[in-house]
Amino acid sequence: MARREREAGPERPPEPRGETVREALRRALRAGGATAKDLSAEVGIRERDVAEHLEHLQRSLAHRGERLVVEPAACLACGHRFEGRTRLSRPGACPECRSTRIDPPVFSIVGER
Secondary structure: OHHHHHHHOOOOOOOOOOOOHHHHHHHHHHHOOEOHHHHHHHHOOOHHHHHHHHHHHHHHHHHHOEEEEEEOOEEOOOOOEOOOOOOOOOOOOOOOOOOOOEEOOEEEEEEOO
């Protein structure tokens, strides 16, 4: 009986968001460096969606006199750093040793407020 009452009851609407996802990402990144996993937990989006939002945020920050700083990912096995990588997502494997133990990139924002 209790199960039917729960199913038949009105659905709760999602919690209202006071800011957009990208505004929330910007706020979180202004507070300090964070990985995609950290940002996912803070903002409430999937980790795989963070990179896409960061790409858009990166373009809009230029208009405010700010920029997205990316501390590159690094291989935990051999120490290879992904310096020239332009994609903001975590690499799948190291090109040097083929290890999949990769320390993810860390993002932050510098510049004017």
